[in-house]
Amino acid sequence: MKRRRRMLEDLDQDIREHLARETEDNIGRGMGPEEARSMALRKFGNVTRVKEDTREVWAFVWTEQLWQDIVYAFRMLRKSPAFTSVVVLTLALGIGANTAIFSVVQGVLLAPLPYFQSDRLVVLFESNPRFPRVWISYPNFQDWQRSARSFEQMAVFMGWKGFDLTDPGEPEHLDGKEISAGFFTTLGVNLARGREFTAQEDGAAGPPAVIISDRLWRNRFGGSPEAVGKSVTLNGVDYTIVGVAPPDFRLLGDADVYTPLGQGDPMIINHRATHAMWCIARLKPGASILQARAEMSTIQKGLDEQYPDANRDLGTDVTPLKEQIVGEVSGTLLLLLGAVGLVLLIACANVANLLLARSAARSREFAIRSALGANRSRVLRQLLTESVLLALAGGGLGLAVAAWGLNPVLAAVPGAVPRSQEIGLNVPVLLFAFGVAVGVGILFGMAPALKNSRAGLQDALKEGGRTSASGRGRVQSSLVIAQMALTLVLLVGAGLLLRTIRSLGQVDPGFDPRHLITFRVGVSHSLTKTVSGTRVAYQQLIERIRKVPGVQAADFTDVVPLSSDSDIMPFWIGSEKPASLQAAPRLQGLLTGPDYLRTMGIPLLRGRFFTDQDTTHSPCVWVIDSDLARMYFPNSDPLGQTLSVGFASMGPCIIVGVVGHVRHWGLDEPSTYPLGQAYLPIAQDPDQWVQSNYSGFSVMVRTPLEPTAVMPAIKNAVYGAGSDQPVYHLETMQQVVSDSMSSQRLPMVLLGAFAGLALLLASLGIYGVISYSVAQRVREIGIRMVLGAEKRDVFRMVIGQGLRLAVAGLAIGAVGALILTRLLPSFSSLLYGVRANDPLTFVAVSIILTGVAILACYIPARRATRVDPMVPLRCE
Amino acid sequence: MSTKAQRERIELLQGTLDLLILRTLLLGPAHGHAIAKAIEFRSEEVLQVEQGSLYPALHRLIKRRWISVEEGVSENNRRAKFYRLTAAGRRQLAVETGKWDKLAGAIARILRPAERESQS
Numbered sequence: 001m002k003r004r005r006r007m008l009e010d011l012d013q014d015i016r017e018h019l020a021r022e023t024e025d026n027i028g029r030g031m032g033p034e035e036a037r038s039m040a041l042r043k044f045g046n047v048t049r050v051k052e053d054t055r056e057v058w059a060f061v062w063t064e065q066l067w068q069d070i071v072y073a074f075r076m077l078r079k080s081p082a083f084t085s086v087v088v089l090t091l092a093l094g095i096g097a098n099t100a101i102f103s104v105v106q107g108v109l110l111a112p113l114p115y116f117q118s119d120r121l122v123v124l125f126e127s128n129p130r131f132p133r134v135w136i137s138y139p140n141f142q143d144w145q146r147s148a149r150s151f152e153q154m155a156v157f158m159g160w161k162g163f164d165l166t167d168p169g170e171p172e173h174l175d176g177k178e179i180s181a182g183f184f185t186t187l188g189v190n191l192a193r194g195r196e197f198t199a200q201e202d203g204a205a206g207p208p209a210v211i212i213s214d215r216l217w218r219n220r221f222g223g224s225p226e227a228v229g230k231s232v233t234l235n236g237v238d239y240t241i242v243g244v245a246p247p248d249f250r251l252l253g254d255a256d257v258y259t260p261l262g263q264g265d266p267m268i269i270n271h272r273a274t275h276a277m278w279c280i281a282r283l284k285p286g287a288s289i290l291q292a293r294a295e296m297s298t299i300q301k302g303l304d305e306q307y308p309d310a311n312r313d314l315g316t317d318v319t320p321l322k323e324q325i326v327g328e329v330s331g332t333l334l335l336l337l338g339a340v341g342l343v344l345l346i347a348c349a350n351v352a353n354l355l356l357a358r359s360a361a362r363s364r365e366f367a368i369r370s371a372l373g374a375n376r377s378r379v380l381r382q383l384l385t386e387s388v389l390l391a392l393a394g395g396g397l398g399l400a401v402a403a404w405g406l407n408p409v410l411a412a413v414p415g416a417v418p419r420s421q422e423i424g425l426n427v428p429v430l431l432f433a434f435g436v437a438v439g440v441g442i443l444f445g446m447a448p449a450l451k452n453s454r455a456g457l458q459d460a461l462k463e464g465g466r467t468s469a470s471g472r473g474r475v476q477s478s479l480v481i482a483q484m485a486l487t488l489v490l491l492v493g494a495g496l497l498l499r500t501i502r503s504l505g506q507v508d509p510g511f512d513p514r515h516l517i518t519f520r521v522g523v524s525h526s527l528t529k530t531v532s533g534t535r536v537a538y539q540q541l542i543e544r545i546r547k548v549p550g551v552q553a554a555d556f557t558d559v560v561p562l563s564s565d566s567d568i569m570p571f572w573i574g575s576e577k578p579a580s581l582q583a584a585p586r587l588q589g590l591l592t593g594p595d596y597l598r599t600m601g602i603p604l605l606r607g608r609f610f611t612d613q614d615t616t617h618s619p620c621v622w623v624i625d626s627d628l629a630r631m632y633f634p635n636s637d638p639l640g641q642t643l644s645v646g647f648a649s650m651g652p653c654i655i656v657g658v659v660g661h662v663r664h665w666g667l668d669e670p671s672t673y674p675l676g677q678a679y680l681p682i683a684q685d686p687d688q689w690v691q692s693n694y695s696g697f698s699v700m701v702r703t704p705l706e707p708t709a710v711m712p713a714i715k716n717a718v719y720g721a722g723s724d725q726p727v728y729h730l731e732t733m734q735q736v737v738s739d740s741m742s743s744q745r746l747p748m749v750l751l752g753a754f755a756g757l758a759l760l761l762a763s764l765g766i767y768g769v770i771s772y773s774v775a776q777r778v779r780e781i782g783i784r785m786v787l788g789a790e791k792r793d794v795f796r797m798v799i800g801q802g803l804r805l806a807v808a809g810l811a812i813g814a815v816g817a818l819i820l821t822r823l824l825p826s827f828s829s830l831l832y833g834v835r836a837n838d839p840l841t842f843v844a845v846s847i848i849l850t851g852v853a854i855l856a857c858y859i860p861a862r863r864a865t866r867v868d869p870m871v872p873l874r875c876e
Numbered sequence: 877m878s879t880k881a882q883r884e885r886i887e888l889l890q891g892t893l894d895l896l897i898l899r900t901l902l903l904g905p906a907h908g909h910a911i912a913k914a915i916e917f918r919s920e921e922v923l924q925v926e927q928g929s930l931y932p933a934l935h936r937l938i939k940r941r942w943i944s945v946e947e948g949v950s951e952n953n954r955r956a957k958f959y960r961l962t963a964a965g966r967r968q969l970a971v972e973t974g975k976w977d978k979l980a981g982a983i984a985r986i987l988r989p990a991e992r993e994s995q996s
Contacts, residue, residue: 007935007945014908014957018927021909045928053932057939 011054019044069385076386083358084390087351090764091394091440093757094347096401099425099433101340101750103406105333106432107423108326114248114422116188117282121321122289124154124279124296126314128582131568133317136279138261139272140303140311141180144279147299150292154281155183156261158268162695163257164522166724167233169220173522173726174234176257178264179211186282187251193217194228194243201242202262204269210239211258214247234259236525248421252278252325265692273310273581273647280321293318310647313582325418331826332747333417336754339493342486343754343761344440349479350765352444355387356476357772387445388438395437399425402433409750416746473776476769477805483765484809484849485816487758491845492817493827494755496834497748499841503833504741510662511561512601515552516733517707518560518698521718522726531687534694538682542593542699544717550705551714555593556682556697561600561662561733562740565698568675571645573632574652581647587628588664588675589645591682591693597623597659599700607639607657610681620653620684627661628676643678650686666740668832698729707732744830759852767856770802774860782869791865798864802857803850810846817842893933895976898961898969901943907956908934934959942968 019040026036044050077084112118125133126140141156148154157179165172181202184191192214201209210232212220221227231238234257245258261269261277268274283292296316304311359366366379403425410420417423527537538556545554559565570584578584594610596602605626614621622643629638638658644651662677663669685693703710707730715727738745774781781794821828821836828836900906900914911934912927937943942965948958961969 007938010957011931015928015931017907017954017956018909018912022927025913043927045926047928050928050931053929054935057932057935 008055008058011051015044015047015050066381066385069382070389072382073386073389077389080358083354084393087354087390088393088397090347090350090761091391091437092397092401093761094344095391095395095398095433095436095440096405097340097398097754097757098337098344098436099395099398099402099429100406100409101333101337102432103402103425103429104410104417104423105337106426106428108417108419109330109333110428111422113322113325113419118188118322119320120283120285121187122281122283122292123319123321123324124281125317125319126275126300127317128315129313130583130586133319135275136277137272137275137310138269138277140300140314141277141279143303144296144299148281148292148295150284150287150295151281152284153182153186154279155186156180156277156279157183157251158261158264158277159253159255161259161264162520162522163234163259164236164525164724164726165220165232165234165257166236171522171724171726173520173728174216174256175254176234176259177251177253177255178261179258180261183258183280184211184245186280188282189246189249191243192246193225194241196243197260202260204262204266206260206263208237208239208263209242209260210234211243211245212241213245213254213256214249216256217244232257250421251280267688267692271310271648272307289318289320309581311582312580328743329417332743332830335824335826336747336750339490339751339754342490343758344436346483346486346758346761346765348440348444349483350761350768351387351390353476353479353765353768355444357768359383384442384445388441391437391441391444392434394440395433398437399430399433402429409753416742473773476772480762480766480769480805481809481812483758483762484806484853485813487755487762488810488813488845488849489817489820490751490755490758491849492813492821492841494748494751495841495845496821496831496836496838497744497751499834499838500744500830500832501741501748504667504744506833507663507667509561509667509737510602510660511733513733513737515702515704516600517701517703517710517730518733518736519701519711519714519730520698520728522724522728523695524724526724528691528694531690534690535683538694538697541718544720545699545701545714546595548710548713548717550703550710552702552704553595553599554699554701555595555599556591557593557596557700558591558693558696558698559588559664560698560700560736561664562666562736565696566664569645570647571643571678573641573643575642575644577644577649585632586675587645588677590677590679591685591697592679593682596679596700599702600662601702602662603660605658605660607655609657609659610679610683612683614681615683616687618684620651621656621681622651622653623657623659623679624655625659625661625677627674628678629658631674631676645678653680653684667737700733744832747830759849762849763852763856766802766805766853767859769805770798770857771860771863773801774798774864777864778867781864781867785867785869794867795861795865798861799854799857802853802861806850806853810849814842814846893929894937895969895972897930897933897937897959898942898965898972901959901961901965902969905946905948905958905960907948907958911959937965940968941965 019037022040022043023033023036026039027033031039041047113121115121124136124144126136127133136156138156141154145154157177159177161176161178163174163176165174179197181197181199184196191211194211196211197209198206200206212227212232217223217227220232221230227244228241231240233239239257239259268276281292283289293316296318300311300314300316304314369379369382406423410417410423521541523534523537523541528534542554542556545551559567567589568586569589570578570581571587572578572584592610594612594614597604597609607623609623610621624638624643632638633641638655641655642652643655644653659679664675664677682694682697701710701714711727711730718725718727784794784797785791818837834841896915897911900911900918903914906914908930909927912930934943938945938959942962943959944962946958946960948956
């Protein structure tokens, strides 16, 4: 480097010396001083170029020139603000949309889960012949924990247990989890304060202990370090705080309180046949997931033999935790990333076309620069610098677009994406935006740059430079055709999803979601200390709600349709219990009150629904749905037959009625295993289950009034029965139905937005190219008119030119869309009620695209008709 | 088209120029102007070198360490930079000369029959 500086320092002097010598020599030959000097200069050649070339010999020159290029590019771009702003805006939209989607992909799919060495965390499931993954039973977990060697540690938890906090402060309903000792250490999460549960606390006789969330700690204890050791009253019991979770800690849903699972409902914990828990485990270093699977299946085989009643035919499943959390959305997100990539390509094509048109105007500038001594690669670099600079400006603005556009989109479709809290414009996202901008700048800058630097010097210096116009036109036309094709693909995707949402909207969910609201009530724990007290308290509560003016009907259910509630159990008809319950068919059980059917608007098809006369003192009864009747009583009358359910068998009870099927798993019911439904009256719920079952009830209310109008009165009625009874999880059923479509609505909204953007960009693209071509052909159009062409013919000719491009793009795009929709299962699996090659969609979007293309060509076509035939002729 | 042709000619000249400089310096160290004059004189003024193009070539040879540079005083007592052939440069000159002979021979073999044809 030193050598380089030394060598270049006196280059100027060397050249001066050289010229002086040559001049002297010339004077010696008898020339005058003036002439001698100019001859010397002529013989020497272009001094600037010599200096440049010499500098270039020494490698560092590149960075110097880059800086010059950047300064020059800035000046050039400032000189044409219209061009610059159109390009920057186009790129900002393209890069911004890509950055937004990438930030979702990054936060959800790419970033590791926020736990220590999270790639070694797995979820352990049980599996049975009907379902590949089911929750596990606590006794089985305890056996696993004793014998499995592939894992450093494992823990279980039950999510979504409700806790009503009554002290300190205002009564509030809190979501909680029951966790086993070692839950946090398995995840590798350190508590912010205090400690985890001890083995003693995690047992049936343990003292009530609780770990609270950071949020609760701040709200109820002002973030005081002395909170640990204090007590909180939850569900009427005083718990001692032993720990505080770190801020933002969550696993499969938020929770404010964590209680020891070992102290939970003995009906759940002591039953090997009750599958109700999640099990998480940390693989030992070096243990593979395959080894873990093999070991677990051996262990489970032993347990199945040991406990055939509960376990026969039970298997296990080991799934990476990340796959469990994000697996479902990964296909959709990658699909959207691909789609938004197409938008960027379309934007790039536009910018490339603008640059081509501009470079035509600048060809003289470049010719002059080469004549002054710039070599080819220097001009190329200059052009690339400009386009990368444009792309970086677009990328910077694109970040703003992404930051501004991301949150409203995610907020518009709640629950569609897990880990949404972890999405943000972080370092990897910024790097992505930067990388895309540079890449895109080089991509769209390359074509016009290559074309230009090759342009003939003499040709360009001559006025016009018409020779290269036809070649450039061909490139521009292909770019427009590509844009049209890509836009059609996006339009087809959006169109198919729109049709899907529409057909889902027309699906009859099996109940009437209009004028129907649902909420939960935390019934006062002073009223639910005994089984009979609990029954009375709930009965009184629902009667108070029914008396509220405006309430047409109201009743309880333990499973709200289309929500995540579910209670799946094996069943059998008649009195003979099958040998293997794990292999027995399943149904979905629901506990409801007698007014549930009327409240929901579910049709009664045969027999009767429950009445107040169905109690623990009368024979137990079932009402089944039409699916169950069709599948298991194809040739007989279900009424009067008996049905039993569950591992801790309940029944046999008599089937007294058949009602319509309710779509519980989604309007498109994607379940691979069709589940019939069976209703049991809450009044006949066996005593031992009452307290845990009743606390999970939701209230359904049918009312023609708006929820906001009727809820204050309902709340008053609830508080009248006990002021410490929070009302929570309030939703209209229309909201619940709409939320159930979120897995299709998110891609529909985004694909729709992308397709709209693509349409806008493509129409600008075709407009630009046709306008440019009209401007180029002014002379030709003039001659045609002189030779007798009507304005109508000229108009038709220009529109025809645009139409040809559009139709070529349509054809290519249609083929592409047909192939893509078939190749992408992550897309076709979203569709409902419409086939991937739906002709209506294809025709409709083709018409839209053609219409927009014609519209875009209309202005340049009109301009062409106004060409004065004499002007271009006079020019020559 | 014209730029392409020009560029090829310059490139050909550049390679050749390197060879000519090395050959000139074989006779002893010289400064820039003297090298230019020597090439002109020894080629009997057939080769009209653009004198400026000497400098990038000199720097290129310095960078490759085929020649070295030293301060000195010229015949009429002026400070000047003298360029001197290094051992590596001497070896390179042998290689380049061999290459040149081969190239010239090959081109001559191609051109000669063509000349005969045009004469007949």
